[in-house]
Amino acid sequence: xxxxxxxxxxxxxxxxxxxxxxxxxxxxxxxxxxxxxxxxxxxxxxxxxxxxxxxxxxxxxxxxxxxxxxxxxxxxxxxxxxxxxxxxxxxxxxxxxxxxxxxxxxxxxxxxxxxxxxxxxxxxxxxxxxxxxxxxxxxxxxxxxxxxxxxxxxxxxx
Amino acid sequence: xxxxxxxxxxxxxxxxxxxxxxxxxxxxxxxxxxxxxxxxxxxxxxxxxxxxxxxxxxxxxxxxxxxxxxxxxxxxxxxxxxxxxxxxxxxxxxxxxxxxxxxxxxxxxxxxxxxxxxxxxxxxxxxxxxxxxxxxxxxxxxxxxxxxxxx
Numbered sequence: 001x002x003x004x005x006x007x008x009x010x011x012x013x014x015x016x017x018x019x020x021x022x023x024x025x026x027x028x029x030x031x032x033x034x035x036x037x038x039x040x041x042x043x044x045x046x047x048x049x050x051x052x053x054x055x056x057x058x059x060x061x062x063x064x065x066x067x068x069x070x071x072x073x074x075x076x077x078x079x080x081x082x083x084x085x086x087x088x089x090x091x092x093x094x095x096x097x098x099x100x101x102x103x104x105x106x107x108x109x110x111x112x113x114x115x116x117x118x119x120x121x122x123x124x125x126x127x128x129x130x131x132x133x134x135x136x137x138x139x140x141x142x143x144x145x146x147x148x149x150x151x152x153x154x155x156x157x158x
Numbered sequence: 159x160x161x162x163x164x165x166x167x168x169x170x171x172x173x174x175x176x177x178x179x180x181x182x183x184x185x186x187x188x189x190x191x192x193x194x195x196x197x198x199x200x201x202x203x204x205x206x207x208x209x210x211x212x213x214x215x216x217x218x219x220x221x222x223x224x225x226x227x228x229x230x231x232x233x234x235x236x237x238x239x240x241x242x243x244x245x246x247x248x249x250x251x252x253x254x255x256x257x258x259x260x261x262x263x264x265x266x267x268x269x270x271x272x273x274x275x276x277x278x279x280x281x282x283x284x285x286x287x288x289x290x291x292x293x294x295x296x297x298x299x300x301x302x303x304x305x306x307x308x309x
Contacts, residue, residue, distance in 0.1 A: 003210065021204045022215030025182065046182040049225075055179035056243045057224045061217020068207070086216050090247040 007081060010037065010073040023065055026058065030069065033105075037073055039066045041102045054097030056137075059122055063139040064089060066104035067118040071143050074111055082145035084116075095136045100126040102136070116143040170195070170229065180225060183218050192306075193234040194265035197226045201257040212256040219260060220248050223278050223292040226264030231274035231296045234266035236305045239298050241274070246294035254289050258282035264292070269307040272298050 009015055014031045017023035017039075026047070031038045041047070041062050049055030064086055071084050106120035121135040129136075171187040174180050174197065183205065188196040199205070199222045207215035224246055232238055254260050263285070264278035274296040279288040303309050 003208070020215070021206045021209055022217055023207075025204045026217075046178050048178040049180075050177075055177070055221060055224075056228075056246070057217065057221020058179050060220040060224065060246070061215065064216050064220070065207075083211075083213075085213075085253070086250055088247065088249050089216065089220065090245060091220075091243075092245045093243040096242070 004081060006069075007072055007075065010069060017065075017069075020065070022061065026061060026065075028062070028065065036105045036107075037066070037070050039069065039104045041104070043100050043102075048099070052099055054099070054102070054136075056091075056093060056097075059093070059097050059102070059137045060089070060091045060139065062102060062104045063091060063106075063120040063122055063137060064141065066122070067106040067120045067139065067141040067143065070106040070108060070120075071111075071116050071118065071145075074108055074116075080148045082147045084143050084145055086141050087144050088142045089139055090141075091137055091139045093137045095130070095134060097136050098124060098126070098129055100124050100129060103132075106141075112145075113147075114145055116145065117141075118143060174225070177225075179221065183221060185222060185225060188261070190229070190233060193230060193267075194263060195226055195229040195233060196261060196263045197222060197229075198259055198261050200259045201254075214254050214260075216248070216250055219250070219254070219262075219280055219290055220246070220292075222260060222262045223248060223264060223280055223290065226262040227266070227276035227278045227292060227294060228264075228296065230264040230266045230278070231269075231276055234269050234274060234304065234307075235298065239300055241296045241298045244273070244295040244297050246292060249291045250289070251291065252289055254282040260289065261285075269304050271301045271303055271309065274298070 104122040109117040120139045205218040262280040268275040280290040
């Protein structure tokens, strides 16, 4: 994902993410909350996996996008944007995803030039769902950045 | 005699289509064995994260593999029992080719009284050249020995 339009949009206080078709499918919007970028996934019947519960894949998709967009938003201004791609994603499912809205955010453990290590969490704020202290799932994601000037393979060391 | 896998094969197609999120993505059943299942996700523009470059979002591939290994664990259990995903790890080896149909094969390689250990891969035409690998565990509510597995 290299869209400067997306990077610019993420600097705003809130908005929708319809420029990413899969985010539009999940009906995602974002909010800036202090230093954090939050993604909000409203409940919809099309997110159901087992009866009455969110599909684990939709929860993983939300976590991956929270990580991806946090990495894009963390890139320095004024530089060409790298393509950011997830290489390894590990999701722990801690509580069932109830038929209600979910909110996800991510934090960068290490921001490297080639590799970014990210932790993401998702929780539900409806009454009885425990809020942020009781995440329904968490992910550890390692992203690799492909910079435009690194498009050519590096020469092997002699 | 009809095996559980045969029975499952007969209704898994319609069952997959009834799971709302699978239906939303366009996921479909292909075939199943005693402890494995094969599913497909045909390309659709709504599955992309970067439409300018035709790059798939990883979420739909994760969902495809989650569903495949979850169904494999039910097949290996020999019964439809309540179970929950403990964890799933996906390694994205490479991006799918543009507008490819992605196929996932999930298997349960070990079943204990409470835990199903699963693994799987996804490819875009050649299983020898996968786009992603998955490994994970599911936990069953009941503690019991499933038919055909050592305790």
